[in-house]
Every structure is written in C-alpha cells, then in structure tokens.
Amino acid sequence: MIEKIKLDLFKLKSKKDLESIYHFFKKSTSKWFNNNQSPKDEFFYIRKCPLCNSDTSKEAFKIDGFSYHECSYCNSLYTKPHLRDGVLDALYSDGTYQVYQDNLVKKGKEIRKGVLEERKFFQIKKFINKNSDPALLDIGCGSGTFLDVCKQNGWNVEGVDPSPTVSQTVLENYNIKVHQGDFNKIKFNKTFDIITLWGVLEHISDPIATIKKAKELLNNDGMVIFEVPSADCFISEYLKKNNFSPTRYIESGRHNIFFSKKVISQFAEKFNLKIEYLETNGLDIQTILLEEFENETTDKIINIQDTLNDLLLGDHYRVFMRK
Numbered sequence: 001m002i003e004k005i006k007l008d009l010f011k012l013k014s015k016k017d018l019e020s021i022y023h024f025f026k027k028s029t030s031k032w033f034n035n036n037q038s039p040k041d042e043f044f045y046i047r048k049c050p051l052c053n054s055d056t057s058k059e060a061f062k063i064d065g066f067s068y069h070e071c072s073y074c075n076s077l078y079t080k081p082h083l084r085d086g087v088l089d090a091l092y093s094d095g096t097y098q099v100y101q102d103n104l105v106k107k108g109k110e111i112r113k114g115v116l117e118e119r120k121f122f123q124i125k126k127f128i129n130k131n132s133d134p135a136l137l138d139i140g141c142g143s144g145t146f147l148d149v150c151k152q153n154g155w156n157v158e159g160v161d162p163s164p165t166v167s168q169t170v171l172e173n174y175n176i177k178v179h180q181g182d183f184n185k186i187k188f189n190k191t192f193d194i195i196t197l198w199g200v201l202e203h204i205s206d207p208i209a210t211i212k213k214a215k216e217l218l219n220n221d222g223m224v225i226f227e228v229p230s231a232d233c234f235i236s237e238y239l240k241k242n243n244f245s246p247t248r249y250i251e252s253g254r255h256n257i258f259f260s261k262k263v264i265s266q267f268a269e270k271f272n273l274k275i276e277y278l279e280t281n282g283l284d285i286q287t288i289l290l291e292e293f294e295n296e297t298t299d300k301i302i303n304i305q306d307t308l309n310d311l312l313l314g315d316h317y318r319v320f321m322r323k
C-alpha cells in the first residue's frame, strides 16, 4: 500500500487564515439564529438522517447554535434541524467567502499539488487494472489541480462543478472540460472508469442520490472514490466531552453531515459495491490544539496523528469502492 502522508496543518493553512474564515462564518451564520441562539424556521427544517433515512437520533454535541445529532441506526452525525437548500449558496454568492477561501489555501498550494494531489493519483493508479488510459470524472473539481495531475499522467479527465467561473478557468488553465451545474441533474453521454468526490458529499443535500448516479456512470470494474468527514474520529469523541468550536472539521455549519464506517458499509451493500480500501487522513490533534509548537513537539503531534490514522480515527475517511 502507498505510504501515508504525515501532514502539518500549519504548513497547509496558517492559524491566522483559519481563524479569519472561522470568524467570517460565525458572523455570517448568526442571522440564521434568534437572539436566544435558537435556529430560525426560515433557514432550518427537521429532517431524517440524510444517509440512511432513519428518524431516530440523539444530540451528540452543540456548536455555535448547530445541534449535531448521532443517528441511532447508522451512527452518522448530522445537524438537526438541518439548513434548508440554498441557504449556504446564498452565503457563498456574494463573493466574500471566496476571498477568505483563496487566502486560506494560498499558503499550502505547492504541498497541495506536489504531495496531496499526486498521492491521490498514485493511490488510485494501484487499483486500476486497465491497459488503456482510464477515463476519470472528478465531481466538485474546484481549481482543477487534481484533474491536471491525472491528465499530465495520460488519463482522460473531465470535471463537474456548480460554479460557472470554475468551468471557465479550468478550461483556460488546463484545457480540461468541466460540466457546469448540479451533478445529479447533468446528462452524460459516456461512462467512466473512475469517479472521484473529494470533500463533496458532506456539502450536498442528497448524498445517496449522488452515489447512486455515480455508480450508474461507472464501467464494470470501475471505482468510485470519495473523501468525507468521519463521525467515528478522535475529534468527534473529544467534542462529545469537551465543548468548543473548532476552526476546521465542523466549519461552523458548513460541514453538516459526518459519515460513520457503518453507513459506508451500508452504502456498499445497498448499491452492490465492494469496499476495496479505506483509510483516514486527519488533523485531529492540531485542530484541537490550534497552536504552533517548536519542531520536536510538532513531530510528536504528527506522529500521534499518524497512529490515530492507523487506528482509523482520523477526521476524514477516504473510501475506494469497486463496481
């Protein structure tokens, strides 16, 4: 198996940028709540578990007014009440968010491309038993860096993204086709060997429909690969006992679905997909501490995180499923 990455959160994102985007969200989302912190009906509704449709749950923790419930059936975590469709889009649409987001990712740009995106490519390559160049679709492709790494290695790649500016810039920068719009509504006239969703499923209202459609677009023996925040990780257990508002992982209402290992297995069973490999990549400890230390201590923290990842307790799951 490919070597795991040992990441330093503060080499990817500075503490200052993490804090400023956090405060932007905290300020922007405050209008969704009444003075007594209770959620306003015009922005929220009560829903069943978005991952298994069960309606029994109990509150696991409450952060910035959002109540996170643990589903009694699949052990996933989700906000209850849940934000209505379109509320977050309205927050993004005025462009302010993008300024913070650009600052946040600027620092780690080189590491992101050179380490993270390349590792994704080599990791996927190990699972592909094909003589010709595979066809890959990346849903929520953003800047297109991952698509470009795959293209440079000879793969046939396309992307999907809801943003019109993204499809334009990815075409201009990398000459890669990006379907603009909602993946669940787009009609494709071809099938793929690999479909990837990096940090996408937790942001959409119907992840089950998305997995279903991805499977339909896969060739036989093809793979769907996704990365999602974990409900089983160290930081979620920590939050149940120690209430605070982490600058990442929760992201103040932006992350409102967290996947359990149990629901990932249920997905595989429901759609008749085989889980070939599962790992966690987390930054739990640095997210809790949110402080920079001298090298020796930082190395120890990164090694503790590495052990947590070995135990599948890191804050994001990366899942490889085969059709």
Ligand SMILES: [Zn+2]
Residues within 6 Å of the ligand: 049, 050, 051, 052, 053, 054, 071, 072, 073, 074, 075, 076, 263
């Ligand atoms: Zn559930």
